[in-house]
Amino acid sequence: MxxxxxxxxxxxxxxxxxxxxxxxxxxxxxxxxxxxxxxxxxxxxxxxxxxxxxxxxxxxxxxxxxxxxxxxxxxxxxxxxxxxxxxxxxxxxxxxxxxxxxxxxxxxxxxxxxxxxxxxxxxxxxxxxxxxxxxxxxxxxxxxxxxxxxxxxxxxxxxxxxxxxxxxxxxxxxxxxxxxxxxxxxxxxxxxxxxxxxxxxxxxxxxxxxxxxxxxxxxxxxxxxxxxAAKDGGKQPLQWVAERFAPYDVDQAMRDPFWSQQISAGSQFLPAGHQSPLPLHDREGLDRYIFEARRDPTRYAARRHAIYHHVDAILNSMSAEQKQERARLVGRLENTFKPEFGGAGTTIEMxxxxxxxxxxxxxxxxxxxxxxxxxxxxxxxxxxxxxxxxxxxxxxxxxxxxxxxxxxxxxxxxxxxxxxxxx
Known part of the structure; x- marks a missing residue:
């Protein structure tokens, strides 16, 4: 946008x-x-x-x-x-x-x-x-x-x-x-x-x-x-959501495949030979990697840091033309992923x-x-x-x-x- x-x-x-x-x-x-x-x-x-x-x-x-x-x-x-x-x-x-x-x-x-x-x-x-x-x-x-x-x-x-x-x-x-x-x-x-x-x-x-x-x-x-104005209309803090909605459903939401889908879609723009600690070739492993980083931000701070920099690398690797063609993906990486993994807390899609x-x-x-x-x-x-x-x-x-x-x-x-x- x-x-x-x-x-x-x-x-x-x-x-x-x-x-x-x-x-x-x-x-x-x-x-x-x-x-x-x-x-x-x-x-x-x-x-x-x-x-x-x-x-x-x-x-x-x-x-x-x-x-x-x-x-x-x-x-x-x-x-x-x-x-x-x-x-x-x-x-x-x-x-x-x-x-x-x-x-x-x-x-x-x-x-x-x-x-x-x-x-x-x-x-x-x-x-x-x-x-x-x-x-x-x-x-x-x-x-x-x-x-x-x-x-x-x-x-x-x-x-x-x-x-x-x-x-x-x-x-x-x-x-x-x-x-x-x-x-x-x-x-x-x-x-x-x-x-x-x-x-x-x-x-x-x-x-x-x-x-x-x-x-x-x-x-x-x-x-x-x-x-x-903050471009954050989809997200609410995990703690607030967990207090008001049933635990089964909050845990289910935490396992949303959205996160791994966007990472996988963006990773195709990385240069050949790019090294990343994310398990990109194991979808279930990537889902688990992201889930744990969001569930326990303190324990998995290093993972959050890795995800943030992986997303940043994707954006830096995309040409202006590619960003225009994949504007929807770019918007999600910029406005959803970077705030989520660059901050201290976890949010839930609401x-x-x-x-x-x-x-x-x-x-x-x-x-x-x-x-x-x-x-x-x-x-x-x-x-x-x-x-x-x-x-x-x-x-x-x-x-x-x-x-x-x-x-x-x-x-x-x-x-x-x-x-x-x-x-």
């Missing part, structure tokens, strides 16, 4: 002066915390529909919606994976573990699971975690069941996994006209389609789909790089839950901002990164890019939800 494309924070109130649709739930809330949310207007109730691939940050995000009193129902459409029914059971198991961990009421009665599609076709790496988890019988996404869930309700849609356009369209069209208040997409991996050209087509159709039958509805984008917290703070008009934004056109090379550019008029926008994100405020929001379920 080019630094020049990060533009300043504009208060939502100012954008609201341009178009009343930007703040979709001012009537719901006047206070900052989730504990103060009321039910949807007219007592109709409100449903959250979530496209999720049931990774750890997805599970935390779904839990946050279940815990949020403004939602009477949370419908999860498993998406971007192949083991839909195993993932569904894993999510149910997580909700049980979470209630036990917090000593809180169980929120499963608010949860509905439906099987969606996978625009990427291939199995996601984290699906290995579902091995041994029984398959749960869940219905395939269909208009009849979805309309039954959404009829007479206000609707908020959250896309935190790759989703097929037909699936998104079906959800929008299954709601009563005028009831879809928002569609929030955490841009990046969750925007993925078969290729970059298909991704662009997908993103450009979202706002017209929402607006067709919901003129007051809006599309909201978030980005760990563009919504957060982007989905954190960005949903940021979205809700924006809806509460609690100081978060947003700008009308247009997705960058014509970026079609594999591995490239396409972000958003500010526009001055909603007619030229693909949606609202939320800004003013701060991880400490996201934590505070989630802490409010923890308090509310412990009640």
């Amino acid at each position: 080019h630094a020049g494309r990060f533009f300043g924070i504009v208060p939502l109130a100012l954008i609201g002066a341009l178009a009343t649709s930007l703040l979709l739930s001012v009537s719901l809330v006047s206070a900052a915390g989730p504990e103060r949310f009321a039910t949807a207007p007219n007592g109709r109730g409100k449903v959250a529909v979530v496209f999720s691939d049931v990774k750890f940050d997805d599970k935390a995000a779904v839990w946050s919606l279940l815990a949020d009193p403004q939602y009477q129902r949370v419908v999860v459409v498993t998406s971007g994976i192949n083991k839909h029914r195993n993932a569904a059971q894993e999510l149910v198991n997580f909700v049980d573990r979470q209630s036990e961990h917090l000593g809180s009421r169980n929120l499963k009665d608010k949860l509905k699971l439906i099987e969606g599609g996978n625009p990427l076709g291939m199995e996601a790496p984290h699906e290995v975690w579902y091995n041994g988890v029984p398959a749960m019988q869940i219905p395939r996404l269909n208009a009849r069941d979805m309309h039954r869930e959404l009829a007479g309700k206000k609707v908020a849609i959250f896309q935190i996994a790759p989703a097929q356009l037909d699936d998104v369209k079906l959800v929008i069209d299954s709601a009563d006209h005028g009831t879809v208040q928002s569609l929030m997409l955490l841009h990046g991996y969750n925007s993925r389609q078969a290729d970059m050209a298909a991704q662009e087509r997908f993103l450009l159709q979202l706002r017209p789909l929402v607006k067709r039958n919901n003129p007051q509805g809006e599309v909201y984008f978030t980005s760990s790089f563009q919504s957060y 982007a989905d839950a954190a960005h949903i917290a940021h979205f809700h703070r924006a809806q509460a008009a609690n100081g978060a901002g947003g700008v009308w934004a247009r997705h960058e056109r014509g970026v079609t090379a594999p591995g490239a990164a396409a972000g958003f550019q500010q526009v001055t008029h909603p007619a030229h926008a693909d949606g609202v890019l939320l800004q003013g994100g701060h991880t400490a405020l996201d934590r505070a929001w989630i802490d409010g939800l923890v308090r509310s379920v412990r009640g």
Whole structure:
């Protein structure tokens, strides 16, 4: 992501002066915390529909919606994976573990699971975690069941996994006209389609789909790089996460294959004969090497140092052209790996839950901002990164890019939800 494309924070109130649709739930809330949310207007109730691939940050995000009193129902459409029914059971198991961990009421009665599609076709790496988890019988996404869930309700849609356009369209069209208040997409991996050209087509159709039958509805984008000035919107401290989420799931998240995948992808740019202490030719060994360095930073300080310098060597070995072609990888190495292994503490990927917290703070008009934004056109090379550019008029926008994100405020929001379920 080019630094020049990060533009300043504009208060939502100012954008609201341009178009009343930007703040979709001012009537719901006047206070900052989730504990103060009321039910949807007219007592109709409100449903959250979530496209999720049931990774750890997805599970935390779904839990946050279940815990949020403004939602009477949370419908999860498993998406971007192949083991839909195993993932569904894993999510149910997580909700049980979470209630036990917090000593809180169980929120499963608010949860509905439906099987969606996978625009990427291939199995996601984290699906290995579902091995041994029984398959749960869940219905395939269909208009009849979805309309039954959404009829007479206000609707908020959250896309935190790759989703097929037909699936998104079906959800929008299954709601009563005028009831879809928002569609929030955490841009990046969750925007993925078969290729970059298909991704662009997908993103450009979202706002017209929402607006067709919901003129007051809006599309909201978030980005760990563009919504957060520190470019750290995906990460939260391990200790904080471990206190609030079930140990089994936190340990699972610590074993995320993301880290070794990026190291392996970047290492191809190192010169022949480059010497590294990392076990690059043993994937399981590399996963273990990274896991231990993150689990115990003090004991494995030398490993952290080695990983940091390995990443630095990758970046220094890449030409300007290679960095442009692999902008997505470069952004991850610069903004995720170097802070993670160059600092003293370990973080956990919590982007989905954190960005949903940021979205809700924006809806509460609690100081978060947003700008009308247009997705960058014509970026079609594999591995490239396409972000958003500010526009001055909603007619030229693909949606609202939320800004003013701060991880400490996201934590505070989630802490409010923890308090509310412990009640």
